Amino acid sequence: MMAHHCIDFLHICETNERDNNFSLVQSKAHIRYVSPSPKDDSPYKTFYIINNPNENKMGGRSTLIMTQQLHNHLESMTIKIKGRYIYTTFNFKNKTKIFIHSIYLPHLELKHKTLYKDIIIELYSTLSKQPTKQNHVTLLLGDFNIRDLNQKKISVKRTLFSKQYIEDHSTDSNIMHLILQHFNLINLADKFGLSTAPTHIPSDSNKQPSVIDYIFGSKNLCNKTLNFKILNMVDDEFNDYNSDHNLLMVSIDHPNEYIRVHSNNNYSKLRASSSNDNDHYNIKDLNTDQWNRFQMLLNNCAYPIYEESDRIGDPQQFINLRMNQIDRDIKEALAKVDIKTYQPSIPRRNDFPLHIRQQYNQLYQLRSLTVYMNDKKQIIDNHSVIEWINSNLNKISCDQIDMNEISFIFQKFWRRKRKWLIKLSKIHNLNIVDSLPHNLENITEIDIIISIIQQLEKHIKDNGFNQYWQEFYTPKHNIPLEESNSLESPITIVEMEDVIRMLPNNKAPGLAQSSPLPDTETSMVG
Incomplete structure (x- = not known):
């Protein structure tokens, strides 16, 4: 019913x-x-x-x-x-x-x-x-x-x-x-x-x-x-x-009438065509001559009333045909006065429907979790070098930071995110999460978690967004090209000290974006 x-x-x-x-x-x-x-x-x-x-x-x-x-x-x-x-x-x-x-x-x-x-x-x-x-x-x-x-x-x-x-x-x-x-x-x-x-x-x-x-x-x-x-x-x-x-x-x-109508498959196909974009005219930039010519073109259009027509079909059909004719005449007049067209602007993400915003938030958290997992791998791979840097930093700093404290931060973060991953997989009816470890001790376990995150991201993108919403989800690269290239250079002791100093506050995801640390002290740039 x-x-x-x-x-x-x-x-x-x-x-x-x-x-x-x-x-x-x-x-x-x-x-x-x-x-x-x-x-x-x-x-x-x-x-x-x-x-x-x-x-x-x-x-x-x-x-x-x-x-x-x-x-x-x-x-x-x-x-x-x-x-x-x-x-x-x-x-x-x-x-x-x-x-x-x-x-x-x-x-x-x-x-x-x-x-x-x-x-x-x-x-x-x-x-x-x-x-x-x-x-x-x-x-x-x-x-x-x-x-x-x-x-x-x-x-x-x-x-x-x-x-x-x-x-x-x-x-x-x-x-x-x-x-x-x-x-x-x-x-x-x-x-x-x-x-x-x-x-x-x-x-x-x-x-x-x-x-x-x-x-x-x-x-x-x-x-x-x-x-x-x-x-x-x-x-x-x-x-x-x-x-x-x-x-x-x-x-x-x-x-959400505008968003709802424009998010269905029919609109997605229509929006993909070039003719639909040409229907958006920037009439605010009309000058006096263009406006006068536009009015003259429309005034020359003749529209007989229903009583004077052949009366073929019912009145509603006559009205529909007449409105389509008026729409065509307006577009032809706008084209003749050379009005510029414009692409409709992308709506702000805050204006999206609630379930779309939720999926954006899920993807954002999954990306952030991936960064933390890569950071954990970096600490395990370069444990001795990071421990050496931390030891030197403790000698000259008033705030003593123990390596166990850094590991505790990651474990605390993981225990919270572990429950969230299990819940998220159930929301999307996925059976990829059978049993997640409570503690991440080796790289193999971390790689498994990263693989699960990638599967969740792919599922949300493929099933949560249709073609219309998919084009809005494009990762924004806010780092300039020259700054991005500088990240490929070997990390310095000063930079590593800054990273370790921020780790206890859980505010430094991105350690894995740096190049691998050298194995010897002499190769590092001071």
């Missing part, structure tokens, strides 16, 4: 699941599911299922299902009330965030009075602490079990003293109306004229359908809402189960 209707985020209430010891940190909390989709590159093939079971048999229990594409942007997830309230934050480029409050509110009855109060207080507290910025949007959705929730208005007096009123009257039947009004949350169904459309169809034919399920959004979300519809779960042929609740579906503009 999610694949057919292209649903990225689904909140399901009353899943009838109970677990007294459930926690989001458990491995079973985020279940990865691959649907039998015929297309391997479909964004609706891999999903993550996050359960929110209840602790008792008092009803409740909810589940979140999201696509892997959306799961890559998941910043945090917190279960506020088990089985009833889960709070999710998604992080996109340009510091854009989406805060989703998934609620399953019980009926305001005596047996649910305490639970109702806890949910209301927790919801108000979370909304109050939530940062409010222009590029932050809020969604409040779920089964509220309150009829016509968006139609009642609360007095201004109560709004002004909402915090105290919340604490003292959390079980008031009007309290949810007050929260919506206080935080300016709007029923998104209003924009599409569906605020009165029934969402709950009782199985008992004697009961009337009602509106108890809602999707509320912050005001800055309204202009980004593209569509809203209510799907009848009983009549849906792609639904494998029956429900007395309809499915509320809302479509919002993707915060």
Whole structure:
């Protein structure tokens, strides 16, 4: 159903699941599911299922299902009330965030009075602490079990003293109306004229359908809402189960729309063609003569209206053809006035999607780890020379550095990175890490680690980036050519002293970039 209707985020209430010891940190909390989709590159093939079971048999229990594409942007997830309230934050480029409050509110009855109060207080507290910025949007959705929730208005007096009123009257039947009004949350169904459309169809034919399920959004979300519809779960042929609740579906503009659209395979092929680059015109450099000629060329273009045309095809087809014609005329006019084209600039890495930034960070850490491994090899290969230099340095320096201290730094660093390597291999579903040594004592073990790092780098580059992102990952050589050539000369005692002096602070990766140390004292340059 999610694949057919292209649903990225689904909140399901009353899943009838109970677990007294459930926690989001458990491995079973985020279940990865691959649907039998015929297309391997479909964004609706891999999903993550996050359960929110209840602790008792008092009803409740909810589940979140999201696509892997959306799961890559998941910043945090917190279960506020088990089985009833889960709070999710998604992080996109340009510091854009989406805060989703998934609620399953019980009926305001005596047996649910305490639970109702806890949910209301927790919801108000979370909304109050939530940062409010222009590029932050809020969604409040779920089964509220309150009829016509968006139609009642609360007095201004109560709004002004909402915090105290919340604490003292959390079980008031009007309290949810007050929260919506206080935080300016709007029923998104209003924009599409569906605020009165029934969402709950009782199985008992004697009961009337009602509106108890809602999707509320912050005001800055309204202009980004593209569509809203209510799907009848009983009549849906792609639904494998029956429900007395309809499915509320809302479509919002993707915060990473530019990056998302330009990162697919179709765009990669289009961007590789020379004609696509010629479509970018630097119109800011138009002078007066060029601008006047450009306007004259466009004014000479004739566009008959639909009523005056042959009326072949439907009006929508006529509009599409007309827009394509206007686009061609504009490009031809720009070409005639000799406007320069330019290559679109590469976006900054900070503007990349979250999962792309994570992969960049993984590659950076793997490269840094490779440098440290080569440094360790250099110390083992030239142990006697380095020990001799360190001994002389200790004679003239106030800070005494023992060679064992240098080795301890590497071992301490390796123990931390060893756990990270094992975790990283599991993230990418690789079995290249069976058992890593706790201590690196010889060159053979270090070479094995370097080989594992190289395999991880190759896997991330080949599978983590498509053609569009691959071209952005080009190592930058910040060292000038003359400086790079100087590194090939034999290292001096002064340079070696500087390296050893910095090693205890763990700030000198790159010892292996120097040429091998000579075996005798006389060949070194002082």
